[in-house]
Amino acid sequence: MSNYNLTHLAQLEHEAIYVMREVAAQFERPALLFSGGKDSIVMVRLAQKAFAPARMPFPLVHIDTGHNFDETLAFRDQLVRDTGARLIVRRVADSIAAGRATEEKGPNPSRNALQTVTLLDAIEEFKFDACLGGARRDEEKARAKERFFSHRDEFGQWDPKNQRPELWNLFNGRKHPGEHFRVFPLSNWTEMDVWQYIAREQLAIPTIYFSHEREVVDRDGVLLANTPHITLLPGEKFGRRRVRFRTVGDATCTGAVESSAATLAEIIQEVAAARVTERGARADDKRSETAMEDRKKAGYF
Numbered sequence: 277m278s279n280y281n282l283t284h285l286a287q288l289e290h291e292a293i294y295v296m297r298e299v300a301a302q303f304e305r306p307a308l309l310f311s312g313g314k315d316s317i318v319m320v321r322l323a324q325k326a327f328a329p330a331r332m333p334f335p336l337v338h339i340d341t342g343h344n345f346d347e348t349l350a351f352r353d354q355l356v357r358d359t360g361a362r363l364i365v366r367r368v369a370d371s372i373a374a375g376r377a378t379e380e381k382g383p384n385p386s387r388n389a390l391q392t393v394t395l396l397d398a399i400e401e402f403k404f405d406a407c408l409g410g411a412r413r414d415e416e417k418a419r420a421k422e423r424f425f426s427h428r429d430e431f432g433q434w435d436p437k438n439q440r441p442e443l444w445n446l447f448n449g450r451k452h453p454g455e456h457f458r459v460f461p462l463s464n465w466t467e468m469d470v471w472q473y474i475a476r477e478q479l480a481i482p483t484i485y486f487s488h489e490r491e492v493v494d495r496d497g498v499l500l501a502n503t504p505h506i507t508l509l510p511g512e513k514f515g516r517r518r519v520r521f522r523t524v525g526d527a528t529c530t531g532a533v534e535s536s537a538a539t540l541a542e543i544i545q546e547v548a549a550a551r552v553t554e555r556g557a558r559a560d561d562k563r564s565e566t567a568m569e570d571r572k573k574a575g576y577f
Contacts, residue, residue, distance in 0.1 A: 285473055292319075292461035293326040294445070295424050296408065299459050300326075300333055302449035303406040306459075307364070309395075310336040312348040312355075313524035314470055314481055315410030315462060320359065321477055322461065323408075335362040337407070339395050341387040341526045342369045343505040348524050351482040366398040383509050384495070386528040396432040399456060406449070406457045414466045415554065424463055430454035467522075467554050468547050475540045487520045487538045498531035522547075522554040 299306050308323060310316045323332045338352060356363045368387045371377040377393040380386060399407065413420045421436045425447045428434055440448045449457060462470070474481060491502035491514040500506050502514045505528050519532035520543075537543045 285469065285476060288462075288465055288469055289322065289325070289473070291445075291464065292322045295447070295459065295461040296323055296326040298447050298449075299406050299408060302447070303457070305402065305404050306334040306406040306408060307337045307402070307404045308332070308334055308408045309410070310338050310352065310363075311410075311524060312338070312344075312352040312482060313410070314474060314485065315412065317355070317479055317481060318465075318470055318473055319408065319410045319461065320355065320361070321473075321479055324359070332359075332361055334408070335364050337364045337366070337398060337404075339391045339398065340365050340367045340369075341391060342367060343387055343503070343526045343528050345482070345484055345501070345503070345521075345524065345527055347482045347484045351480070355480075364398070364402070366394050366401075368394050370394070371397065383507075384528070386526055388526040388529050391526075392432075399432065404456060405451065406459050408459045408461065410462050411460045412462045412465050412467075412470075422460055422463060424460055425449055426458040426460065427451065428456050428458060432456070434458075468544070471540065471544050471547055475544065482524065484521045484524065485543070487518055487535045487542075489516055490519055490532065491515065492517055492519060492532055498529075499533070500529075500531055501527055503527045 308316070308319060310320070320332070320336070323334075327333055336356065340349075352363070355361075368377065368390045371390065371394045372379055376397065377390040380390075395407075398404070411422065413422060421439075423439045423442050424445075425440065425442065426434060427438070427440060430452070442448075451457065465473075473479075492499040493502070493506065493508060493512050493514050495509070495512065499517065499519060508514070517532075517534055518536060520535040520537060521530065521532050523530060535546060537546045
Protein backbone atom coordinates (compact mmCIF):
# COMPACT_ATOMS: atom_id res chain seq x y z
CA MET A 277 0.00 0.00 0.00
CA SER A 278 1.37 3.44 -0.91
CA ASN A 279 2.01 6.28 1.54
CA TYR A 280 -0.79 8.17 -0.24
CA ASN A 281 -3.31 5.48 0.65
CA LEU A 282 -2.06 5.26 4.20
CA THR A 283 -2.45 9.03 4.57
CA HIS A 284 -5.88 8.87 2.97
CA LEU A 285 -6.98 6.10 5.34
CA ALA A 286 -5.60 8.00 8.30
CA GLN A 287 -7.68 11.04 7.34
CA LEU A 288 -10.82 8.95 7.05
CA GLU A 289 -10.05 7.24 10.36
CA HIS A 290 -9.59 10.55 12.17
CA GLU A 291 -12.83 11.91 10.70
CA ALA A 292 -14.81 8.83 11.78
CA ILE A 293 -13.32 8.89 15.27
CA TYR A 294 -14.19 12.59 15.57
CA VAL A 295 -17.80 11.83 14.61
CA MET A 296 -18.01 9.01 17.18
CA ARG A 297 -16.68 11.25 19.92
CA GLU A 298 -19.23 13.90 18.97
CA VAL A 299 -21.94 11.28 19.41
CA ALA A 300 -20.65 10.40 22.87
CA ALA A 301 -20.57 14.10 23.78
CA GLN A 302 -24.00 15.06 22.44
CA PHE A 303 -26.20 12.05 23.16
CA GLU A 304 -27.16 10.17 26.32
CA ARG A 305 -28.03 6.70 24.97
CA PRO A 306 -26.18 5.92 21.73
CA ALA A 307 -25.92 2.45 20.20
CA LEU A 308 -23.90 0.92 17.37
CA LEU A 309 -25.94 -1.04 14.81
CA PHE A 310 -24.02 -4.23 14.10
CA SER A 311 -24.73 -6.67 11.27
CA GLY A 312 -21.53 -8.72 11.31
CA GLY A 313 -20.61 -7.24 7.93
CA LYS A 314 -17.36 -5.56 6.96
CA ASP A 315 -18.57 -1.99 7.54
CA SER A 316 -19.84 -2.65 11.06
CA ILE A 317 -16.61 -4.55 11.83
CA VAL A 318 -14.65 -1.44 10.85
CA MET A 319 -17.00 0.62 13.01
CA VAL A 320 -16.18 -1.50 16.03
CA ARG A 321 -12.43 -1.03 15.48
CA LEU A 322 -12.90 2.74 15.12
CA ALA A 323 -14.95 2.84 18.33
CA GLN A 324 -12.23 0.92 20.14
CA LYS A 325 -9.68 3.48 19.00
CA ALA A 326 -11.96 6.45 19.74
CA PHE A 327 -12.46 5.56 23.40
CA ALA A 328 -9.33 3.58 24.35
CA PRO A 329 -8.29 2.60 26.94
CA ALA A 330 -11.95 2.51 28.04
CA ARG A 331 -14.47 0.17 26.46
CA MET A 332 -16.96 1.38 23.87
CA PRO A 333 -19.54 3.54 25.67
CA PHE A 334 -22.46 2.01 23.78
CA PRO A 335 -23.86 -1.47 23.08
CA LEU A 336 -23.88 -3.32 19.77
CA VAL A 337 -27.42 -3.82 18.45
CA HIS A 338 -28.16 -6.59 15.96
CA ILE A 339 -31.55 -6.75 14.28
CA ASP A 340 -31.77 -10.45 13.43
CA THR A 341 -34.05 -11.34 10.50
CA GLY A 342 -33.76 -15.05 11.29
CA HIS A 343 -32.42 -15.49 7.76
CA ASN A 344 -28.79 -14.69 8.45
CA PHE A 345 -25.85 -16.69 7.19
CA ASP A 346 -24.51 -19.06 9.86
CA GLU A 347 -20.97 -17.73 9.30
CA THR A 348 -22.11 -14.20 10.11
CA LEU A 349 -23.78 -15.15 13.39
CA ALA A 350 -20.75 -17.20 14.48
CA PHE A 351 -18.48 -14.28 13.70
CA ARG A 352 -20.74 -11.86 15.59
CA ASP A 353 -20.63 -13.97 18.74
CA GLN A 354 -16.85 -14.40 18.52
CA LEU A 355 -16.30 -10.66 18.09
CA VAL A 356 -18.43 -9.95 21.15
CA ARG A 357 -16.37 -12.40 23.18
CA ASP A 358 -13.10 -10.91 21.92
CA THR A 359 -14.06 -7.27 22.54
CA GLY A 360 -16.13 -7.66 25.69
CA ALA A 361 -18.85 -5.55 24.07
CA ARG A 362 -22.45 -5.64 25.21
CA LEU A 363 -24.67 -7.21 22.55
CA ILE A 364 -28.40 -6.58 22.21
CA VAL A 365 -30.26 -8.80 19.74
CA ARG A 366 -33.83 -8.15 18.67
CA ARG A 367 -35.53 -10.56 16.27
CA VAL A 368 -37.87 -9.93 13.38
CA ALA A 369 -39.56 -13.25 14.19
CA ASP A 370 -40.69 -11.77 17.50
CA SER A 371 -42.15 -8.74 15.71
CA ILE A 372 -44.08 -11.09 13.42
CA ALA A 373 -45.33 -13.21 16.34
CA ALA A 374 -46.50 -10.06 18.13
CA GLY A 375 -48.43 -8.89 15.08
CA ARG A 376 -46.14 -5.90 14.61
CA ALA A 377 -44.95 -7.10 11.19
CA THR A 378 -46.38 -9.38 8.52
CA GLU A 379 -44.41 -12.08 6.75
CA GLU A 380 -44.14 -11.42 3.03
CA LYS A 381 -45.92 -13.76 0.64
CA GLY A 382 -45.22 -14.55 -2.98
CA PRO A 383 -42.42 -16.28 -4.89
CA ASN A 384 -39.52 -14.32 -3.40
CA PRO A 385 -40.38 -13.32 0.18
CA SER A 386 -37.84 -11.53 2.34
CA ARG A 387 -37.71 -10.20 5.88
CA ASN A 388 -35.22 -7.48 4.98
CA ALA A 389 -37.74 -4.62 4.98
CA LEU A 390 -39.38 -5.98 8.14
CA GLN A 391 -36.24 -5.09 10.07
CA THR A 392 -37.51 -1.50 10.17
CA VAL A 393 -40.31 -2.37 12.61
CA THR A 394 -37.98 -4.35 14.86
CA LEU A 395 -35.35 -1.62 14.81
CA LEU A 396 -37.81 1.16 15.68
CA ASP A 397 -39.25 -0.97 18.49
CA ALA A 398 -35.73 -1.56 19.85
CA ILE A 399 -34.99 2.18 19.72
CA GLU A 400 -38.17 2.83 21.68
CA GLU A 401 -37.51 -0.01 24.14
CA PHE A 402 -34.02 1.18 25.07
CA LYS A 403 -34.64 4.90 24.46
CA PHE A 404 -31.69 5.15 22.10
CA ASP A 405 -31.23 8.75 20.98
CA ALA A 406 -28.52 8.01 18.41
CA CYS A 407 -27.78 4.87 16.40
CA LEU A 408 -24.42 4.65 14.67
CA GLY A 409 -24.46 2.77 11.37
CA GLY A 410 -21.87 1.75 8.81
CA ALA A 411 -23.65 3.11 5.73
CA ARG A 412 -21.50 4.89 3.15
CA ARG A 413 -22.51 7.45 0.53
CA ASP A 414 -20.94 5.44 -2.31
CA GLU A 415 -23.22 2.44 -1.72
CA GLU A 416 -26.44 3.62 -3.31
CA LYS A 417 -28.04 6.85 -4.55
CA ALA A 418 -30.31 7.18 -1.50
CA ARG A 419 -27.29 6.75 0.80
CA ALA A 420 -25.59 9.58 -1.08
CA LYS A 421 -28.17 12.02 0.29
CA GLU A 422 -27.26 11.35 3.91
CA ARG A 423 -25.51 13.68 6.34
CA PHE A 424 -23.23 12.40 9.10
CA PHE A 425 -26.00 13.21 11.60
CA SER A 426 -29.27 12.02 10.04
CA HIS A 427 -32.31 13.34 11.90
CA ARG A 428 -35.32 11.05 12.37
CA ASP A 429 -38.71 12.28 13.56
CA GLU A 430 -40.82 10.83 16.36
CA PHE A 431 -41.99 8.08 13.98
CA GLY A 432 -38.42 7.16 13.02
CA GLN A 433 -38.91 8.59 9.54
CA TRP A 434 -36.23 10.24 7.39
CA ASP A 435 -36.92 13.30 5.24
CA PRO A 436 -34.09 13.86 2.74
CA LYS A 437 -35.32 17.43 2.12
CA ASN A 438 -35.16 18.39 5.78
CA GLN A 439 -31.57 17.65 6.75
CA ARG A 440 -29.35 20.00 8.65
CA PRO A 441 -26.26 21.66 7.18
CA GLU A 442 -22.91 20.36 8.43
CA LEU A 443 -20.56 23.19 7.58
CA TRP A 444 -17.00 22.84 8.91
CA ASN A 445 -17.96 19.48 10.45
CA LEU A 446 -20.23 21.12 13.01
CA PHE A 447 -22.96 18.63 13.90
CA ASN A 448 -26.35 19.66 15.26
CA GLY A 449 -27.75 16.94 17.47
CA ARG A 450 -30.64 18.92 18.89
CA LYS A 451 -33.91 17.03 18.89
CA HIS A 452 -37.41 17.04 20.32
CA PRO A 453 -38.64 14.31 22.69
CA GLY A 454 -39.20 11.06 20.81
CA GLU A 455 -36.87 11.96 17.95
CA HIS A 456 -33.47 10.41 17.38
CA PHE A 457 -30.51 10.43 15.02
CA ARG A 458 -28.81 7.89 12.81
CA VAL A 459 -25.10 8.68 12.59
CA PHE A 460 -22.83 7.51 9.76
CA PRO A 461 -19.12 7.96 10.55
CA LEU A 462 -18.12 6.10 7.35
CA SER A 463 -20.05 8.47 5.07
CA ASN A 464 -16.99 9.51 3.07
CA TRP A 465 -15.48 6.02 2.83
CA THR A 466 -15.69 3.83 -0.26
CA GLU A 467 -15.78 0.04 -0.53
CA MET A 468 -12.09 0.16 -1.44
CA ASP A 469 -11.30 2.25 1.65
CA VAL A 470 -13.05 -0.30 3.86
CA TRP A 471 -11.09 -3.22 2.42
CA GLN A 472 -7.78 -1.36 2.64
CA TYR A 473 -8.52 -0.45 6.25
CA ILE A 474 -9.38 -4.07 7.08
CA ALA A 475 -6.05 -5.10 5.54
CA ARG A 476 -4.13 -2.37 7.35
CA GLU A 477 -5.69 -3.21 10.72
CA GLN A 478 -5.56 -6.97 10.07
CA LEU A 479 -9.19 -7.31 11.08
CA ALA A 480 -10.91 -10.68 11.17
CA ILE A 481 -13.98 -10.95 8.91
CA PRO A 482 -16.58 -13.65 8.22
CA THR A 483 -15.33 -16.40 5.91
CA ILE A 484 -18.10 -15.81 3.35
CA TYR A 485 -16.25 -12.70 2.16
CA PHE A 486 -13.58 -15.01 0.71
CA SER A 487 -13.93 -17.24 -2.33
CA HIS A 488 -15.46 -20.65 -1.62
CA GLU A 489 -17.67 -23.24 -3.28
CA ARG A 490 -21.37 -22.96 -2.55
CA GLU A 491 -24.66 -24.06 -4.01
CA VAL A 492 -26.46 -21.08 -5.53
CA VAL A 493 -29.40 -20.39 -7.84
CA ASP A 494 -29.38 -17.63 -10.44
CA ARG A 495 -32.57 -15.63 -9.89
CA ASP A 496 -32.88 -12.62 -12.19
CA GLY A 497 -29.12 -12.20 -12.24
CA VAL A 498 -28.70 -12.54 -8.45
CA LEU A 499 -26.88 -15.63 -7.14
CA LEU A 500 -28.83 -16.65 -4.05
CA ALA A 501 -27.26 -19.22 -1.73
CA ASN A 502 -28.87 -22.52 -0.89
CA THR A 503 -30.29 -21.97 2.60
CA PRO A 504 -33.47 -23.22 4.31
CA HIS A 505 -34.98 -19.79 3.59
CA ILE A 506 -34.82 -20.02 -0.22
CA THR A 507 -37.61 -21.82 -2.08
CA LEU A 508 -36.86 -22.77 -5.66
CA LEU A 509 -39.24 -21.47 -8.30
CA PRO A 510 -40.44 -23.65 -11.20
CA GLY A 511 -37.55 -24.36 -13.53
CA GLU A 512 -34.87 -23.34 -11.01
CA LYS A 513 -32.18 -25.57 -9.57
CA PHE A 514 -29.13 -25.09 -7.40
CA GLY A 515 -25.67 -25.46 -8.88
CA ARG A 516 -22.22 -25.30 -7.34
CA ARG A 517 -20.12 -22.25 -8.14
CA ARG A 518 -17.03 -20.60 -6.72
CA VAL A 519 -18.34 -17.42 -5.13
CA ARG A 520 -17.90 -14.89 -2.38
CA PHE A 521 -20.09 -12.15 -0.91
CA ARG A 522 -19.31 -8.45 -1.26
CA THR A 523 -21.97 -7.48 1.24
CA VAL A 524 -23.62 -9.42 4.08
CA GLY A 525 -27.31 -9.31 4.89
CA ASP A 526 -30.51 -11.33 4.79
CA ALA A 527 -29.80 -14.55 2.88
CA THR A 528 -33.08 -14.23 0.95
CA CYS A 529 -31.92 -11.10 -0.88
CA THR A 530 -28.12 -10.98 -0.59
CA GLY A 531 -26.50 -12.36 -3.68
CA ALA A 532 -23.02 -13.79 -4.14
CA VAL A 533 -20.59 -12.94 -6.92
CA GLU A 534 -18.46 -15.41 -8.81
CA SER A 535 -14.91 -14.92 -7.57
CA SER A 536 -11.57 -16.59 -6.99
CA ALA A 537 -10.42 -13.93 -4.49
CA ALA A 538 -9.27 -15.92 -1.46
CA THR A 539 -7.11 -13.29 0.30
CA LEU A 540 -7.52 -9.65 1.27
CA ALA A 541 -5.00 -8.63 -1.38
CA GLU A 542 -6.99 -10.47 -4.04
CA ILE A 543 -10.26 -8.92 -2.83
CA ILE A 544 -8.74 -5.43 -3.05
CA GLN A 545 -7.52 -6.16 -6.57
CA GLU A 546 -10.95 -7.48 -7.55
CA VAL A 547 -12.77 -4.45 -6.10
CA ALA A 548 -10.42 -2.13 -7.98
CA ALA A 549 -11.41 -3.77 -11.26
CA ALA A 550 -15.15 -4.16 -10.50
CA ARG A 551 -17.67 -2.41 -12.74
CA VAL A 552 -20.70 -3.26 -10.61
CA THR A 553 -21.31 -1.77 -7.17
CA GLU A 554 -21.33 -4.05 -4.14
CA ARG A 555 -25.11 -3.60 -3.81
CA GLY A 556 -25.55 -4.72 -7.40
CA ALA A 557 -26.06 -8.22 -6.00
CA ARG A 558 -28.80 -7.15 -3.58
CA ALA A 559 -32.21 -8.33 -4.76
CA ASP A 560 -34.00 -5.99 -2.34
CA ASP A 561 -32.56 -2.93 -4.11
CA LYS A 562 -33.96 -4.15 -7.44
CA ARG A 563 -37.61 -4.18 -6.39
CA SER A 564 -38.01 -0.59 -7.61
CA GLU A 565 -35.94 2.42 -8.66
CA THR A 566 -36.44 3.97 -5.22
CA ALA A 567 -36.42 0.81 -3.09
CA MET A 568 -33.68 1.95 -0.68
CA GLU A 569 -35.02 5.48 -0.33
CA ASP A 570 -38.52 4.23 0.36
CA ARG A 571 -37.22 1.94 3.10
CA LYS A 572 -35.10 4.72 4.62
CA LYS A 573 -38.03 7.12 4.72
CA ALA A 574 -39.95 4.51 6.71
CA GLY A 575 -37.14 4.19 9.26
CA TYR A 576 -34.75 1.67 7.72
CA PHE A 577 -30.99 1.76 8.46
